[in-house]
Amino acid sequence: MTKKLDDIIIEHQFFSSDEAEKNIEGRLLVADRLFQNMLEGVFITNTKGVIQFINPAFSMITGYGEEVIGQNPSIFQSGKHDATFYRSMWESIEQNGKWMGEVWNKKEDGELFLQQTTITKIKDDYDQPLYYAAVITDITERKKAEQRLKDDLLLAKEVQKSALSHPIQTDSFHIDGIYLPSEFLGGDTYAWYQIDSHRYGVIMLDVMGHGVASALVCMSVRSLLRGIINTYVEPGLVLKELNDHVYSLFRDKESLQMKNYYLTCVYAVVDTNKHSIQFASAGHPPAFLISNNGMVRELADGTVPLGMLKNIEVETGNYTYDYRNTWMVFYTDGLIENEDNQIRKNIEGLKNNLLKYRSSSISEMMIHVVDQQLLELNTLAFYDDVTMVVAKL
Amino acid sequence: MLKTVNGSIQVLEWKENITLKNIELFRQEMNNILTQDSQHLILNLAETSYINSAGLGIIAESVVQAKRNKKELVLSNIEESINEIFSIVKFSSFMKLFDLEAEAIEYFKASQHD
Incomplete structure (x- = not known):
């Protein structure tokens, strides 16, 4: 039976920095709960770029379920970015271990959406890459709202000028x-x-x-x-x-x-x-x-x-x-x-x-x-x- | 920082520029000095070289508020750059401005003897 999370934290000094006191079981449990419940979508690929894991939020955002496991993230591509865009993204991931930015992608139903994306290279203790993890948020509506506000301000400026x-x-x-x-x-x-x-x-x-x-x-x-x-x-x-x-x-x-x-x-x-x-x-x-x-x-x-x-x-x-x-x-x-x-x-x-x-x-x-x-x-x-x-x- | 001088005069020593960052604190400090028992209030701006428009508004309102409550708020230690702004907005037409805090204190002392 799984222990209650609170018990694990209290009993094993879950967040201790002392290696000996680390509780691997507890940490995995927290990581898994977080992964399942977070609002950001997550998908993780192996080093060959094959999707290994997705979380429920990812399915909520994109409409894709378990069927994407085993596929390449290129299936999400919207066609709005050219090869240079993806090349520089991968260069950044290889050089800095990380890339952050906005990407237009395609949902399961074909609808395009703008996602705020952070891709991180996850390495093992010997500095060898294990996975690439992408954390995504759908910012299409926010961008639309920002654009509407900008348009309104522009219009207001024009009204002021016309006066x-x-x-x-x-x-x-x-x-x-x-x-x-x-x-x-x-x-x-x-x-x-x-x-x-x-x-x-x-x-x-x-x-x-x-x-x-x-x-x-x-x-x-x-x-x-x-x-x-x-x-x-x-x-x-x-x-x-x-x-x-x-x-x-x-x-x-x-x-x-x-x-x-x-x-x-x-x-x-x-x-x-x-x-x-x-x-x-x-x-x-x-x-x-x-x-x-x-x-x-x-x-x-x-x-x-x-x-x-x-x-x-x-x-x-x-x-x-x-x-x-x-x-x-x-x-x-x-x-x-x-x-x-x-x-x-x-x-x-x-x-x-x-x-x-x-x-x-x-x-x-x-x-x-x-x-x-x-x-x-x-x-x-x-x-x-x-x-x-x-x-x- | 609020201090009492000469037994009954309250002095607010404001020690930085008045900008968007600290405007709410300035508003609170001004409200605070206005609620003191003393009738004689001094805002010492010795280390202020910029006041934004909201700050000017607070000073103007505080001077008016003090008058309404039969008190007087005067300003002292006004730097050249502030003096230029005050001259443009004509603050001297409805508030007393002194070069030195000591002069403001003297002004209040003289009025006490009246």
């Missing part, structure tokens, strides 16, 4: 933007509206954080911009109105474990008759007014990021500009942040790059500046969205 305003080009006002979303979904956007015959409202937002939630917050605010800007026009009123909206978002939904969201933004009303700008920022990196003579003014009047405080005081800056010789530049922190945390140095670098490329058309100017700036930031990965708007006034 961006299109360039305007008149004699007195020429504006364009550039938006490079990071790998993850981000929360940057920009928009501009013609308020009346000679005034334009220009805004850029950056919802702090990344991912689906930030992107949705961004789109939720985005949907309000036209109405708020056309109704309130003045920077102080526009930012207060946006703050009310962001502050109340999710505020009473603590049970959903929602975090609070904040966004930074810059907003300007450009008057092309008076050649004047009303400006306010909400915790956003400074905007620039660049003159043809190389002078750069930093615009930083404003308030704290939106959504942080229930009530905000907004300081508005009033500027005038030299007609036909001024560029107004908005950007998000993806262009000035890197691991060195030297924001001031990076802001100065960005100003220099803008000055360097200001003689190009504004769309070329943005492409060159962004390329050059990202090069100088020397970030290993594209962590954040990169967004820039340039208006030639």
